[in-house]
Amino acid sequence: MLLGPSLLVSALLFTIGVAGVLLRRNAIVLFMCIELMLNAVNLTFVALSQVLGLDGQVIVFFVMTVAAAEAAVGLAIILAIFRHTRSVDLKHINLLRG
Amino acid sequence: MSAESVFYLLAGAAVLSAVLCVVQRNPVASALWLVSTMFALAGLYVLLNAQFIAAIQVLVYAGAVMVLFLFVIMLLHVGREASDMRGRGSRVAAGAIGLLLLAELFVLSRVTPGGLAVLSGGVGGAGSPLEAFPAGRAGQLAPAAEGVVGAIARPLFQTYLIPFEITSVLLLAAAVGAVVLAKRRL
Numbered sequence: 227m228l229l230g231p232s233l234l235v236s237a238l239l240f241t242i243g244v245a246g247v248l249l250r251r252n253a254i255v256l257f258m259c260i261e262l263m264l265n266a267v268n269l270t271f272v273a274l275s276q277v278l279g280l281d282g283q284v285i286v287f288f289v290m291t292v293a294a295a296e297a298a299v300g301l302a303i304i305l306a307i308f309r310h311t312r313s314v315d316l317k318h319i320n321l322l323r324g
Numbered sequence: 325m326s327a328e329s330v331f332y333l334l335a336g337a338a339v340l341s342a343v344l345c346v347v348q349r350n351p352v353a354s355a356l357w358l359v360s361t362m363f364a365l366a367g368l369y370v371l372l373n374a375q376f377i378a379a380i381q382v383l384v385y386a387g388a389v390m391v392l393f394l395f396v397i398m399l400l401h402v403g404r405e406a407s408d409m410r411g412r413g414s415r416v417a418a419g420a421i422g423l424l425l426l427a428e429l430f431v432l433s434r435v436t437p438g439g440l441a442v443l444s445g446g447v448g449g450a451g452s453p454l455e456a457f458p459a460g461r462a463g464q465l466a467p468a469a470e471g472v473v474g475a476i477a478r479p480l481f482q483t484y485l486i487p488f489e490i491t492s493v494l495l496l497a498a499a500v501g502a503v504v505l506a507k508r509r510l
Binding site: 228230231232233234235236237238239240241242243244245246248249250251252254255257258259261262265268269272273275276277278279280281283284286287288290291292293294295296297298299301302303304305306308309314315 | 327328331332335338339342343345346351354355358361362365368369371372373374376377380381384385388389392393396397399400402408409410414415417418419421422425426429430432434457459460462463464466475476479480483484487488491494495497498499501502503504505506508
């Protein structure tokens with residue numbers, strides 16, 4: 227069954243992703259940490275689909291689609307920002323700061 | 325090797341790779357450790373009876389999405405500069421928030437199948453967990469009857485047909501949006 231251990235691993239991965247978002251300033255690494263969090267949530271869905279039916283796995287399919295779309299658009303935005311500021315460091319991306 | 329020991333091996337690999345992904349200074353190394361995490365997660369999915377999800381995890385995530393990341397990293401040629409870790413204050417804050425979140429999620433993850441049955445209004449704790457969840461039992465029997473992919477395809481193309489079609493529009497919008505944003509001049 228392995229439901230409890232799966233949820234624990236998922237919690238650990240999600241926390242590592244959150245810590246990564248809070249620790250790093252590189253926009254690309256930040257995006258990778260967000261992907262890590264999405265993967266942790268996917269693991270929860272798959273683990274719980276064992277007891278609650280296959281709908282969970284369909285949701286994982288949709289999450290993966292949205293993550294792929296998000297990565298494509300996000301990386302395009304990072305490319306555009308890099309062209310503007312010559313950096314992907316969040317320190318230099320402060321256009322909206324008052 | 326029992327399924328449990330393989331599970332713990334893969335889980336350890338996933339968590340270790342995730343930590344290394346966060347602490348690596350070079351974005352390329354970071355991306356490759358993330359690929360390692362995703363492969364370990366695909367192994368976990370197989371152990372959790374989700375073979376189709378494991379396959380598309382490798383194809384879509386470890387394949388397509390991470391190649392996109394590596395393309396952008398190498399295109400921008402980042403990672404030669406100094407460390408991009410935040411300062412001490414942010415590190416303390418990140419540690420505190422992380423521990424708080426972990427404690428919260430740990431409490432949530434102590435959900436047992438029996439307790440879950442009580443929460444979701446099932447019969448609760450009676451015998452095997454699969455007895456308490458008819459949907460879960462049907463989900464475990466379906467792959468034997470109609471194949472691993474067929475068992476996913478039925479809910480995907482019946483219950484979730486409209487979301488599935490909307491997803492295709494989303495992908496088209498994302499593709500057009502990425503081209504518009506990344507292109508210097510249309």
